[in-house]
Amino acid sequence: MSVHYKIDITGISDDFLTPEATRLIESAEKLVPNLLERAHATDAAGKVPDETIKEMIEAGLFRVLQPKRWGGYELDPRVFYIIQMTLAQGCMSTAWIYGVIGVHNWQIGLFDEKAQVEVLAENPEILIASTYMPVGKAEKVDGGYNFTGRWGFSSGVEHCEWIFLGGLVPKTPGSKELEHRTFLLPKSDYTVVKNWDVHGLRGTGSHDIVVEGAFVPDYRTHQTNDYSDEACKGRAINDNWLYRIPFVQIFQRAVSTAGIGALDGAITEFRKRSAEHVGKHGGKTAEDVNAQMAVTEAMMTSDHLKLVLFRNFAEVVKHTKNGEMMPVNDRLLQRAQSAAVPKQVAERINEILRACAGAGLYRSNPIERAFRDIHQSRGHIANNTDAYIRAHGTVMLGLPNTDPFV
8 A cells, every 4th residue: 555645635626736846845745754753852852853843944935924025935834734734744743833834934924024134134944943832021111021931842943043022011001901922032142941750742842931031122023813904014014914913813734734744644554553563363354343444534524624624725815815813702712713623633543543452552653652743732722622622613603703803
């Protein structure tokens, strides 16, 4: 049986699959054998290898959402997510940091031009890490902020030269109403505390970050959830519709979509394994009814999740191009559907691993790693399925929306 890495987009009719997009997706497909070969070592080392980052940079993958002004492609986000799913078939840790670092090349396009020049003018291939949790303490001073704090979970930070950090500041001077703001800092302003010793997604190297009294000028901050032109100053030079998509809508998928690719990778490995493996009692795995059900239910889930992803993002693109905000009901439903991806994938990978029986639990089995990775991904706040399903249900039952970030 041949092993393939193509994401099936049959039936998806749109114009976003341009020749440039197709070339980048094919480049990602060519990397998958390398990622498969390195996945075990990546997991053991707690870091995606430098050579993998180099290959993704050389293939132009981090530039999918980057402004053309800096050599980027400004492609439809569905291309970005297809690439992420493709990479995840080889290594979910690699796909995870591709998602969260790659999306920063979109957000930097919203910053004041001065910040964009500072980060990208000399080297447009430079990478930006992040941890958006709003724990930074920002004291307003002349021309900017005195910024201090400690943050967790900065995926892929060891490969990056700049970082986005979250903090809360008064919405207006003296106001008690707070807003989430993203602060942009160079590597010289923060310390990486290497403490990422966890169950899954070990290769993401999602370490802690410490900042002690760094000055962050006003132009290196972004009002994360304010989608106005005034708050997104970068639109003055990056006027593509791409930079009018609300932050949450583009970011939420960056931390759930890798799970779909990981499921596809687990299915491919399981089909290969089941066709060859004979258990200790002489039966082939392929003849086990549990195996037969597990593979088909997993393929049904993968198909379902992709269809919802492409349909939902077609709506995002349509509304953005029309200069409209989607109705809050639709935004809440899409957010719940995005957050539900890791939960649904975990259920299917659970069954695939169970059908592998005792021999499947060895760390040499890629499905065992996918099992740990997908369960780890459920811990991300944007993948908190119950919270976002309840947020949608609240509105469906006639109560007011309580989610300020949707």
